[in-house]
Amino acid sequence: MPKPVPTQQLIDSLLRGDRLALARAISCVEDDAKDAAEIVRAVFAHTGKAHFIGITGAPGTGKSTLVSALVESYRASGVTVGVLAVDPTSPFSGGALLGDRVRMTSHSGDAGVFIRSMATRRGAGGLAKASAEAMLLLDAAGFDCVLVETVGAGQAEIEIASVADTVVVVEAPGLGDEVQAIKAGLLEIADIFAVNKADRAGAARTVAALEMMLETGGAAAQSIMHHGQRMETGAAASESDAEGGWSIPVLETVAVSGGGVAQLRDALERHSAWLDESGGRAEREGRRLDHMLQTLVQAEVLARLERGLAPALRGELVELMQRRQIDPYSAAADVIRKLSR
Amino acid sequence: MKQSQIRVLIAKPGLDGHDRGAKVIARALRDAGFEVIYTGIRQTPQMIAAAALQEDVDVVGLSILSGAHMTLCPKVVELLHAQGQEDVLVLLGGIIPDEDAARLKAAGVHAVFGPGTTSAEIISYIRTAMAGA
Ligand code: B12
Ligand SMILES: Nc1nc2c(ncn2[C@@H]2O[C@H](COP(=O)(O)OP(=O)(O)OP(=O)(O)O)[C@@H](O)[C@H]2O)c(=O)[nH]1
Ligand SMILES: [Mg+2]
Numbered sequence: 001m002p003k004p005v006p007t008q009q010l011i012d013s014l015l016r017g018d019r020l021a022l023a024r025a026i027s028c029v030e031d032d033a034k035d036a037a038e039i040v041r042a043v044f045a046h047t048g049k050a051h052f053i054g055i056t057g058a059p060g061t062g063k064s065t066l067v068s069a070l071v072e073s074y075r076a077s078g079v080t081v082g083v084l085a086v087d088p089t090s091p092f093s094g095g096a097l098l099g100d101r102v103r104m105t106s107h108s109g110d111a112g113v114f115i116r117s118m119a120t121r122r123g124a125g126g127l128a129k130a131s132a133e134a135m136l137l138l139d140a141a142g143f144d145c146v147l148v149e150t151v152g153a154g155q156a157e158i159e160i161a162s163v164a165d166t167v168v169v170v171e172a173p174g175l176g177d178e179v180q181a182i183k184a185g186l187l188e189i190a191d192i193f194a195v196n197k198a199d200r201a202g203a204a205r206t207v208a209a210l211e212m213m214l215e216t217g218g219a220a221a222q223s224i225m226h227h228g229q230r231m232e233t234g235a236a237a238s239e240s241d242a243e244g245g246w247s248i249p250v251l252e253t254v255a256v257s258g259g260g261v262a263q264l265r266d267a268l269e270r271h272s273a274w275l276d277e278s279g280g281r282a283e284r285e286g287r288r289l290d291h292m293l294q295t296l297v298q299a300e301v302l303a304r305l306e307r308g309l310a311p312a313l314r315g316e317l318v319e320l321m322q323r324r325q326i327d328p329y330s331a332a333a334d335v336i337r338k339l340s341r
Numbered sequence: 342m343k344q345s346q347i348r349v350l351i352a353k354p355g356l357d358g359h360d361r362g363a364k365v366i367a368r369a370l371r372d373a374g375f376e377v378i379y380t381g382i383r384q385t386p387q388m389i390a391a392a393a394l395q396e397d398v399d400v401v402g403l404s405i406l407s408g409a410h411m412t413l414c415p416k417v418v419e420l421l422h423a424q425g426q427e428d429v430l431v432l433l434g435g436i437i438p439d440e441d442a443a444r445l446k447a448a449g450v451h452a453v454f455g456p457g458t459t460s461a462e463i464i465s466y467i468r469t470a471m472a473g474a
Binding site: 019020023024026027030031033089090092093094095096097098099101102105108109114115116117119121 | 345346348367368370371372373374375376377378379380381384385387388391392394395396397424425426
């Protein structure tokens with residue numbers, strides 16, 4: 001059990017780049033500890049510098065291996081990198097087996113790299129509730145670039161589009177005839193496609209399928225946007241991005257050998273430069289902060305609701321209603337009055 | 342009493358490919374509600390200490406069946422202490438003769454679990470240790 005460190009001391013150490021302080025601060029935001037707000041409040045002025053890159057894609061496509069290869073590329077040019085690797089929490093036990101680190105062991109001993117595994121806990125959409133806050137902490141600790149690996153995306157794991165500056169969708173050949181991204185609804189959130197495992201048969205076919213989807217995809221993305229509820233995420237972004245003139249590259253990579261990683265890195269740099277020129281950087285930061293705001297308010301309101309609607313209180317009110325001493329509307333108003341305290 | 346989620350690092354130090362036990366334990370701990378970070382085989386003590394720090398774990402579990410425990414374990418403990426993680430619970434499992442287990446406990450390993458230990462024993466040990474901390 002970590003000895004309690006005074007919060008101010010933890011904050012000072014974190015801002016000086018102390019790694020244990022950073023690690024403990026991340027635990028605080030994950031655990032929703034009472035110091036979490038104080039920490040985020042204190043470091044927020046020191047954030048806004050890092051490039052946030054999301055890496056998403058179907059399970060087993062090679063996201064972790066690709067993250068590791070990208071870290072190597074960034075480190076070769078002196079860029080410091082923080083990594084957040086998210087894996088799912090078991091809905092049955094509340095526990096989690098976080099295995100992404102197995103693919104990232106070669107950076108151990110490099111002080112310019114910090115890797116943190118994160119369970120989704122109560123988060124939805126392929127990230128943890130605290131992911132965005134942990135990203136801020138890595139930014140505040142001075143990392144130039146933060147790579148966020150989402151859980152293996154299945155149906156609607158597109159939360160990453162609300163928090164990243166650049167989204168890389170990882171595909172792999174041989175996962176079936178249909179391209180996985182299309183199935184998982186990832187087409188709309190990609191800034192860059194990486195067709196990984198390009199050493200395997202079928203990579204060229206996957207690239208061609210994706211390129212075809214992108215050419216005809218404008219219409220598809222729009223209709224998804226108009227019928228979908230999540231206007232603030234990917235679909236909306238891809239529409240405005242199209243106006244800004246970013247054309248989504250489809251690249252082949254072989255993460256295990258580093259093949260194509262230089263090209264991917266180059267595409268990331270170009271996207272970063274494009275974000276600065278087009279105003280996309282500010283737009284995406286706005287989206288990220290809006291997302292954090294919503295997450296925090298929702299969590300607090302839900303917590304109050306759970307307290308306010310406690311079974312005991314409800315039982316009391318139900319009894320009063322049964323005795324016709326109070327009507328349902330007044331009972332509800334009573335609960336709501338208590339919530340706002 | 343720790344209110345927050347308990348995080349456990351499971352690592353295999355040294356040149357030891359016997360990873361069955363480590364994986365069994367990792368899964369059992371997940372099913373008991375812990376967050377388990379698995380680092381895989383062939384880890385140096387330095388790699389294990391760095392992972393323990395970045396992951397801010399409460400428990401470091403080492404699995405060694407190669408016979409190299411007398412050099413590897415004290416090194417991990419020493420590195421954890423040097424980086425400010427004196428309070429991390431260090432557990433060891435695998436093929437460890439009794440006399441070695443005694444010496445390792447003197448060197449800062451909290452508990453040693455040999456073949457045949459049930460997951461329930463290990464889970465209960467961690468829960469008790471965390472509740473007391
Ligand atoms: C299966 C096995 C293998 C398999 C391993 C498959 C794998 N991927 O794991 C294979 C065939 C590959 C193998 C190879 C070798 N093996 Co072998 N192998 C065994 C054997 C028969 C069983 C090990 C096992 O999986 N047990 C099942 C698991 C569940 O039990 P466990 O690991 O002990 O884990 C339990 C506890 O120890 C504890 N625990 C373990 N880890 C942890 C961690 C934590 C945190 C906690 C809390 C608890 C805990 O909890 C578990 C549940 O009770 C043992 C003999 C034995 N009876 O132990 C020999 C044994 C371990 N092997 C041995 C040897 C010598 C080798 C080889 C060197 C043989 C050779 N000359 O090639 C190679 C080396 C391989 C390598 N790269 O390291 C020796 C080791 C001798 C020593 N330490 O002095 C043993 C003891 C056999 C013997 N009596 O000589 N082996
Ligand atoms: N042939 C080949 N195999 C690869 C390549 N990249 C990764 N792999 C292998 O694919 C498997 C899965 O890789 P990971 O990096 O763990 O994939 P992931 O997408 O992070 O997996 P999850 O996090 O479980 O969704 C591993 O066995 C890798 O070694 C590649 O370029 N070519
Ligand atoms: Mg992974």
